Amino acid sequence: MKTIKITLICMLVAGFSCLHAQHKLGYKFKLGDEYRISQKAIQNITMTMGGEVHNLTNTLEGIFSFTVSEVHDDHYIIETSFETMKFSTTSDIMGTLNDVDTARDASETDMEAQIFKGLINVPFYMTMQKDGHIVKIDGVDDLLESMIRNAGIEDESTKAMVKEGVSKQFGSESLSSSMEQFTYIYPSNKVTTADTWQNEFTGDLTAQNTWSLDGYSNSEIKISGAATIQLKVTDESMNMELEGTQDSSVLAYSGDGFINTVVIEQRAEGVSRMMGVAGDIETKIDSKITYKKL
Numbered sequence: 001m002k003t004i005k006i007t008l009i010c011m012l013v014a015g016f017s018c019l020h021a022q023h024k025l026g027y028k029f030k031l032g033d034e035y036r037i038s039q040k041a042i043q044n045i046t047m048t049m050g051g052e053v054h055n056l057t058n059t060l061e062g063i064f065s066f067t068v069s070e071v072h073d074d075h076y077i078i079e080t081s082f083e084t085m086k087f088s089t090t091s092d093i094m095g096t097l098n099d100v101d102t103a104r105d106a107s108e109t110d111m112e113a114q115i116f117k118g119l120i121n122v123p124f125y126m127t128m129q130k131d132g133h134i135v136k137i138d139g140v141d142d143l144l145e146s147m148i149r150n151a152g153i154e155d156e157s158t159k160a161m162v163k164e165g166v167s168k169q170f171g172s173e174s175l176s177s178s179m180e181q182f183t184y185i186y187p188s189n190k191v192t193t194a195d196t197w198q199n200e201f202t203g204d205l206t207a208q209n210t211w212s213l214d215g216y217s218n219s220e221i222k223i224s225g226a227a228t229i230q231l232k233v234t235d236e237s238m239n240m241e242l243e244g245t246q247d248s249s250v251l252a253y254s255g256d257g258f259i260n261t262v263v264i265e266q267r268a269e270g271v272s273r274m275m276g277v278a279g280d281i282e283t284k285i286d287s288k289i290t291y292k293k294l
Helices: 002-019 111-117 140-150 156-170 172-183
Strands: 034-049 052-071 075-091 095-101 124-129 134-138 196-201 205-216 220-234 238-253 259-274 281-293
Touching (some): 134 172, 140 156, 172 196, 220 259
Antiparallel strands (some): 034 281, 075 095, 124 134
16 A cells, blocks of 8 residues: 555656646757648738728638758758749629639739749748747848749839839748748747747737747647737838737647647737728728648
8 A cells, every 4th residue: 555655646746747847949950851831821801981891801822841951059041932822812892803823824924923933942041040030031032033033024113113012022021920920939948838928020910929838748839829919011002000919829749849730810900091092991800820730
């Protein structure tokens, strides 16, 4: 009986220690590690003005690859490229506004399709810290030039205009913000289960994140995140200023820290102002973004 009691006490102590063990979360890549990730984003937009409601849906899907090309003490250099991309915008008033799929054959005169085909298999290089913060991205100019070149644009003024437009989506800052949505999830210090930490995403979408370690095992890390967000978009035709919240759910492999799945849900509302339209347009956006390791 005494032996049984001692065994039970040891098991309880071991279990208690496991619950309160400290973990150094982060990426633990090796040179040459390769990953493929799928992304799917669905964004539902409701715009109301003068009692009239206009509903839009943006859908984005893509696959991209990561290859660890350099390993340093506090960061990695990761070669990244898009394998496929497709997106569409539909309106309940105007129908389909655009529909691009880089895996489809496209007419040489379809400039939008050719521009986005120019994204495919063109590498750029992310310098990423072990907590997932992306310090910089190199090779973006080559990416943008490939998009312009693939469209066959010869007029210099048109080239400049198109490059300015696509750089807002695929420039260094935009790519960093997009990638950090599923990479920048780890704390700088050791944590135990139920501990929390904060970080911030910046760009058109600014998010003040509070993360929590919900579970840890030899195979899996579970993290949840809650954030307040601000969305500010400014271009030649529209200004948009929204505020809201974001919830994130992360499952990652504890061996190397890379994600298995990330699900992000956003809700934001505010006003838009459009050129040629008087007054504010009430705007609400609900988004769901899913990343999966393939």
